[in-house]
Amino acid sequence: MLGAASFGDWLGLLATSIFAATQVSGDTAKGAAFGGVIAVRLLPALVLGPVAGVLADRFDRRFTMVICDLLRFVLFASIPMVALLGAKGGVVVGWAAIATFLIETVTLIWIPAKEAAVPNLIPRTRLEMANQLTLITTYGITPILAALAAAGLEAALRGISHNPTMGWAEPAQIALWVNAFSRLATALVVFFGIKEISGRDGRRDRPEQGMLRQFVEGWKFIGKTPLVRGLVLGILGAFAGGGIVIGTARFFASSLGAGDAAFYLLFGAIFVGLALGIGLGPMIVREMSRRRWFGMSIVLASASVLILAVALHLSMAILGAVLVGAGAGMAFLAGTTLLGGEIADDVRGRVFAVVQTGTRLVLMLAISASSVLVGVGGSRELNIANLGISISSTRMLLLAAGVAGIFAGISAFRQMDDKRGVPVLLDLWGSVRGRPLSPAEPFTSNGLFVVFEGGEGGGKSTQVARLADALGNRGREVVVTREPGATDVGERIRGLVLGGATGPNALSPRAEALLYAADRAHHVATVVRPALTRGAVVISDRYVDSSLAYQGAGRTLPVDEVSWLSSWATGGLKPDLVVLLDVDPNVGLRRVVDRGAGTDRLEGESLEFHERVRYAFLDLAAADPKRYLVLDASRPADEIATAVAGRLDEMLVDPTAEGRSGLGKQQPDLPGQPRLSDDELGKIVDSELERRS
Ligand SMILES: Nc1ncnc2c1ncn2[C@@H]1O[C@H](COP(=O)(O)OP(=O)(O)OP(=O)(O)O)[C@@H](O)[C@H]1O
Numbered sequence: 001m002l003g004a005a006s007f008g009d010w011l012g013l014l015a016t017s018i019f020a021a022t023q024v025s026g027d028t029a030k031g032a033a034f035g036g037v038i039a040v041r042l043l044p045a046l047v048l049g050p051v052a053g054v055l056a057d058r059f060d061r062r063f064t065m066v067i068c069d070l071l072r073f074v075l076f077a078s079i080p081m082v083a084l085l086g087a088k089g090g091v092v093v094g095w096a097a098i099a100t101f102l103i104e105t106v107t108l109i110w111i112p113a114k115e116a117a118v119p120n121l122i123p124r125t126r127l128e129m130a131n132q133l134t135l136i137t138t139y140g141i142t143p144i145l146a147a148l149a150a151a152g153l154e155a156a157l158r159g160i161s162h163n164p165t166m167g168w169a170e171p172a173q174i175a176l177w178v179n180a181f182s183r184l185a186t187a188l189v190v191f192f193g194i195k196e197i198s199g200r201d202g203r204r205d206r207p208e209q210g211m212l213r214q215f216v217e218g219w220k221f222i223g224k225t226p227l228v229r230g231l232v233l234g235i236l237g238a239f240a241g242g243g244i245v246i247g248t249a250r251f252f253a254s255s256l257g258a259g260d261a262a263f264y265l266l267f268g269a270i271f272v273g274l275a276l277g278i279g280l281g282p283m284i285v286r287e288m289s290r291r292r293w294f295g296m297s298i299v300l301a302s303a304s305v306l307i308l309a310v311a312l313h314l315s316m317a318i319l320g321a322v323l324v325g326a327g328a329g330m331a332f333l334a335g336t337t338l339l340g341g342e343i344a345d346d347v348r349g350r351v352f353a354v355v356q357t358g359t360r361l362v363l364m365l366a367i368s369a370s371s372v373l374v375g376v377g378g379s380r381e382l383n384i385a386n387l388g389i390s391i392s393s394t395r396m397l398l399l400a401a402g403v404a405g406i407f408a409g410i411s412a413f414r415q416m417d418d419k420r421g422v423p424v425l426l427d428l429w430g431s432v433r434g435r436p437l438s439p440a441e442p443f444t445s446n447g448l449f450v451v452f453e454g455g456e457g458g459g460k461s462t463q464v465a466r467l468a469d470a471l472g473n474r475g476r477e478v479v480v481t482r483e484p485g486a487t488d489v490g491e492r493i494r495g496l497v498l499g500g501a502t503g504p505n506a507l508s509p510r511a512e513a514l515l516y517a518a519d520r521a522h523h524v525a526t527v528v529r530p531a532l533t534r535g536a537v538v539i540s541d542r543y544v545d546s547s548l549a550y551q552g553a554g555r556t557l558p559v560d561e562v563s564w565l566s567s568w569a570t571g572g573l574k575p576d577l578v579v580l581l582d583v584d585p586n587v588g589l590r591r592v593v594d595r596g597a598g599t600d601r602l603e604g605e606s607l608e609f610h611e612r613v614r615y616a617f618l619d620l621a622a623a624d625p626k627r628y629l630v631l632d633a634s635r636p637a638d639e640i641a642t643a644v645a646g647r648l649d650e651m652l653v654d655p656t657a658e659g660r661s662g663l664g665k666q667q668p669d670l671p672g673q674p675r676l677s678d679d680e681l682g683k684i685v686d687s688e689l690e691r692r693s
């Protein structure tokens with residue numbers, strides 16, 4: 001139904017503008033009438049936008065929508081009616097402008113009511129799919145259908161409408177009637193068919209609050225909530241960029257040496273990209289955090305504006321335009337879904353109203369300012385320092401828009417990020433492959449987590465014991481632990497992975513990886529985290545890197561999958577320091593044999609296996625040197641112990657020294673959930689009790 005109404009609206013937008021233009025003669029008057037009607041449609045946003053959201057949050061949204069649609073029915077129908085009643089051209093145009101202004105005003109109230117109501121009707125898991133459908137219908141299918149219908153009407157009725165007795169059959173008039181009746185139909189469907197829109201809690205939340213208070217509270221909510229701030233900032237930034245692209249499009253097409261055809265091609269490319277972004281985006285990024293996806297999509301759209309700015313050839317410009325559209329489409333979808341799904345019902349209307357008002361204003365300003373600016377300098381070329389490098393002002397403007405958009409996308413990303421500390425590109429790559437990285441579990445470490453890693457016989461157990469003694473003598477609480485086998489469950493797992501059959505009946509590599517991960521999950525939850533919370537120094541003989549080296553490089557399982565598994569098992573807990581005892585496998589394995597306690601299943605692996613393990617450890621250390629202390633394990637044990645103790649001294653004296661990233665620090669608050677003062681908390685509890693009573 002909303003699709004049909006949207007079709008009617010697009011048709012109405014085209015029809016009112018064309019209709020106004022046909023009522024006057026002369027090019028200038030026609031242009032003014034056409035542009036005037038469109039400008040009038042945008043103006044009410046200025047006046048009414050801020051209060052529209054309050055109405056959506058205050059009154060029954062179903063009745064608000066129905067009343068708005070009935071009003072729009074009457075107003076749309078009145079435009080052709082005035083002409084039918086025989087009014088003169090000027091009067092008809094005047095009334096078309098006034099009616100359009102009123103229609104837009106009413107629409108401004110209808111949109112936040114509808115947008116705020118939709119999330120209450122659809123389960124959250126389906127919200128994105130519903131938004132996909134709505135956006136594709138509203139911005140993809142219905143404008144095209146409307147344009148086709150307008151052209152079809154024009155062709156079909158050309159003969160009839162010249163007949164003076166058939167004035168009512170002018171194409172623009174018919175289109176307006178269609179628009180009017182589509183609104184009447186929406187009103188009836190919402191009133192009789194979607195009664196659930198009325199049944200929400202939010203309306204009764206604060207009936208005693210005045211409108212002004214609600215209005216002010218809405219703005220405060222937007223300003224104070226990082227998620228909403230980020231969303232609003234990102235959406236406005238994206239629209240500003242989009243406005244500049246639209247405003248400069250014609251000059252840009254001519255700067256490519258192409259004419260009107262190129263202009264239409266670029267426009268088409270943006271819409272193709274938009275449809276691809278909205279339609280395929282969720283399938284590509286799969287489980288990726290929607291907050292991250294939103295910021296990244298804005299960065300993609302803006303970076304693609306830069307491609308436009310430097311495009312030397314039409315094909316490059318078309319690629320840029322498709323990517324601009326794809327980024328914008330994905331940002332639009334992610335933004336709408338986040339607004340609907342993560343914002344409480346009682347303020348949702350006001351947030352939607354701010355977004356819709358802001359986007360209209362920003363778009364209008366960006367289009368007009370950029371078209372004026374390129375109009376002034378667009379046909380000329382700026383010649384830099386007489387070096388023969390000439391840059392058109394259109395491209396400079398696009399460059400500025402791209403940079404500003406990237407900035408807006410990054411700031412939005414930062415404000416909303418719900419996976420702080422998780423590398424962005426790895427997360428994106430993991431999500432595309434169906435395995436997004438998990439954020440670190442909120443946790444306060446008051447201690448120090450030191451891990452010893454390395455190949456077989458490197459001297460880890462020896463050095464763990466030496467360090468524990470040294471720290472214990474200084475009065476520190478030290479917890480010595482190991483993987484696998486630090487807990488009862490771990491002991492049993494150790495028996496499975498290190499004992500057990502070899503040859504064809506041996507444990508499969510994936511099962512082995514899962515068993516090590518299970519040991520680790522239990523170990524971290526029951527030994528490591530509690531000790532770190534107490535403030536102890538935890539010294540572990542092996543941790544995550546052993547899985548990456550042995551199961552990843554040694555068994556040749558995909559390292560990113562093993563890494564994801566470990567990060568899931570540990571909730572993202574990273575050591576403060578990893579001491580890597582680097583040993584040639586020939587030397588290490590000889591020591592193991594000389595120890596005389598026999599060899600286990602892994603120690604019995606080939607030399608090539610142990611070589612791969614060794615270089616995997618070294619690669620891990622090279623990728624994050626601040627967190628690692630790499631020592632040559634062939635040095636005497638005392639020298640190694642002194643080097644380790646020296647590094648620990650530095651870290652314990654200066655808690656901010658490199659490698660002590662998580663120490664004594666609380667994980668950041670989740671974005672979108674600012675900490676509340678006792679006062680604020682008290683107020684919320686009071687109002688909740690009041691509401692319940
Ligand atoms: N720096 C060293 N130089 C020579 N021998 C050493 C050195 N450090 C330890 N050793 C000896 O090497 C053998 C293995 O040492 P240790 O058990 O500490 O190594 P590990 O890395 O824990 O072995 P595993 O890989 O089995 O866990 C022991 O006999 C130990 O005494």
Ligand SMILES: Cc1cn([C@H]2C[C@H](O)[C@@H](COP(=O)(O)O)O2)c(=O)[nH]c1=O
Nearest residue numbers: 483484516542543546547550551602603
């Ligand atoms: C944690 C972990 C260990 N391993 C391997 C490495 C060793 O061969 C054994 C542990 O024996 P140690 O004498 O206690 O060093 O297990 C592994 O393959 N994957 C891991 O995650």
